[in-house]
Amino acid sequence: MITFQNVSKSYGRKLVLDNLSFEIKEGQFVILIGPSGCGKTTTLKMINRLVKPDSGEIYINGINIMEQNPVELRRGIGYVIQQIGLFPNMTVEQNISVVPKLLKYPKERWQSIVRELLEMVNMPYEEYAHKYPSELSGGQQQRIGVLRALAASPPIVLMDEPFGALDPITRDALQEEVKKLQKKLKKTIVFVTHDMEEALRLADTIVFMDNGRILQMASPEEMLRNPASDIIKEFMGRHINSRGPAELYVEDVMRTRVLKVPKTLKVLECLDRMDRWEVNSVIVLNEDDTYAGTVQLEAIQEHGKVGHEIGELVSQDTPTVSRQCKAQEVLDQLLDSPYKYLVVLNDDRTVAGLITRTSLTKAIGEALWGAKS
Ligand SMILES: Nc1ncnc2c1ncn2[C@@H]1O[C@H](COP(=O)(O)OP(=O)(O)OP(=O)(O)O)[C@@H](O)[C@H]1O
Ligand SMILES: [Mg+2]
Incomplete structure (x- = not known):
């Protein structure tokens, strides 16, 4: 014009x-x-x-x-x-x-x-x-x-x-x-x-x-x-x-402070930790520290038995992504999925962190407008 x-x-x-x-x-x-x-x-x-x-x-x-x-x-x-x-x-x-x-x-x-x-x-x-x-x-x-x-x-x-x-x-x-x-x-x-x-x-x-x-x-x-x-x-x-949003990888946008528990943890103890972390789901690990799955609070409330191990309630429904994936690719996955987060895995299948909608939005915002000091 x-x-x-x-x-x-x-x-x-x-x-x-x-x-x-x-x-x-x-x-x-x-x-x-x-x-x-x-x-x-x-x-x-x-x-x-x-x-x-x-x-x-x-x-x-x-x-x-x-x-x-x-x-x-x-x-x-x-x-x-x-x-x-x-x-x-x-x-x-x-x-x-x-x-x-x-x-x-x-x-x-x-x-x-x-x-x-x-x-x-x-x-x-x-x-x-x-x-x-x-x-x-x-x-x-x-x-x-x-x-x-x-x-x-x-x-x-x-x-x-x-x-x-x-x-x-x-x-x-x-x-x-x-x-x-x-x-x-x-x-x-x-x-x-x-x-x-x-x-x-x-x-x-x-x-x-x-x-x-x-x-x-x-x-x-x-x-x-x-x-x-x-x-x-x-x-x-x-x-x-800061890189543009197209240059961001999963590892740039994930949260690393995440509650992880061993499969063998007792249900009651697990509930106690979730309460302290103020979270309503946990990541469960196998004996060798690899990812076993997640457990939601509702599952514990519905099926949890006090003396049993948390490993019995594990589900593999939560999507997982590799830390080297492009952030842009997981954005759609996260926005379209019913899950509130994705689990990020290292190459050896140990857990690197989580991507939540908040962590992703924040990282993209910083890439676009610079980190707020
Ligand atoms: N009326 C004028 N007579 C002579 N020189 C002028 C005149 N207007 C602008 N200039 C010169 O032209 C150049 C460009 O000026 P201009 O005002 O476009 O700069 P600018 O990029 O808007 O700068 P600023 O960021 O300081 O506002 C400057 O070197 C200025 O001194
Ligand atoms: Mg001017």
Whole structure:
């Protein structure tokens, strides 16, 4: 939907954009990232013609934007600038309704838009619509900046480091909101940031720029797995150490703290251990420590006899997997199966650990977004 073809730009003798070509598909969340001065803002501003290329073409929906009236063009493009930029002498409602009013929407229409948008970000109309920006927190001002860009429902929204100045908690909350809004309203978003964590979290596609060129354009998973250069690796920082979800093996995602008991253990003693571990099933081992099977609490309650050995109740129903299996392969197995976990075995059939839904989800989350320190 947005196509750059051999776009270059210089300021004086400095080449700021060097023959950029790329394409953004409709409905995608695309993030431009890279060091300060690499040309992110310049690229963004070309999309709504605030900056003109020296050479090359930019197309939106197949139409060369230089052949379009700039005012018309900008109506279809929301823009959130680097420093919020709310009009200080206007209320929240007036700020959000600027573009709808320019487009001559009737009053009832723009008022209901304002109301709806404020509701989407949990800022009730009655409480906030008539406040001035100076009466809002930084995070609230940012929200209004985002809403203003969305008010006329443009298919494309450009956002230039919209959350740069926020504390981490507010930033997290706003990232969530923007991602939800994008999914719900199906916008094409081009978003600039310095922050790789933000990029990995939000983007469908990341465009990594350096010195006016694109070093890599890829999905977050792909960039984590195969960063195209050292500077990208550096930006990834701690994220690079964790592998993408496709690279995870069972042994990376299993839990190793698991209750294991010998076959010969008496039922009563076994119940006592399960109680202390707060679990409702155990792994049972043969004399040579190899895997014998599992016993569920219900089986003990139904068939257990106090003086008997736990080995009598063993079942082999719980699926087992090898620790060298790909995590991705066991994901479906776990999600589709009625079992709450899978037993992970070493090559010699001793027990390595368990995979639970929680352990798997957590590991995939860490691979995608980096371990929370
Ligand atoms: N109006 C201008 N006149 C002269 N030089 C400019 C102008 N705008 C940008 N530049 C230069 O162009 C280069 C790219 O600037 P741009 O604002 O696109 O960088 P950026 O990647 O957005 O950086 P940041 O992360 O710091 O916002 C920089 O070297 C900058 O100094
Ligand atoms: Mg910038």
